[in-house]
Amino acid sequence: GEDVEQSLFLSVREGDSSVINCTYTDSSSTYLYWYKQEPGAGLQLLTYIFSNMDMKQDQRLTVLLNKKDKHLSLRIADTQTGDSAIYFCAERGAEEYGNKLVFGAGTILRVKS
């Protein structure tokens, strides 16, 4: 089956860059996603990348995909206190697993001012 792993916690200073890493097991994943969850709220889609891309940039967010190593990262430039949240990596599973999204356990990002 599929599995998605993330580091549990990251602490950065305001203004620094944050890099959140994720590894996945399903080599047939077509899309990979990053979601953000603020306290008491649902998940908000931040960005996604198609598996034939290496990089995608969206304002302060940069997604890097190393398909060979099944490694995905999310870089947040100029991290702000409002970026403090839990960040979830998710892969869109293969058709044999029903194409559903499989989530990692989430990385808690804490931004210190």
Added chain:
Amino acid sequence: NAGVMQNPRHLVRRRGQEARLRCSPMKGHSHVYWYRQLPEEGLKFMVYLQKENIIDESGMPKERFSAEFPKEGPSILRIQQVVRGDSAAYFCASSILTGENEKLFFGSGTQLSVL
């Protein structure tokens, strides 16, 4: 366009009671997913429904749990005879497009506490 609406936000039940969680998808969305989030864990898939059909229930416990998405009205996740281990946040997500890139929009969740 209102987002995915879940209610109640918080639900407290005693062991043995029934819990009903409701989810109204975004307007025009015909696909609903239910996920469960336990403390310090990621979201675990439970069930995927289209209107009047259960497409994939591979993540649903075999007993006590059921889900429906009727032609009219919200999707309902029903847990019978709740136990303490059912305490979790239950999230609903809806989408409009199936295919290779399906964007899920999540509700704010229902926090179920079983006493």
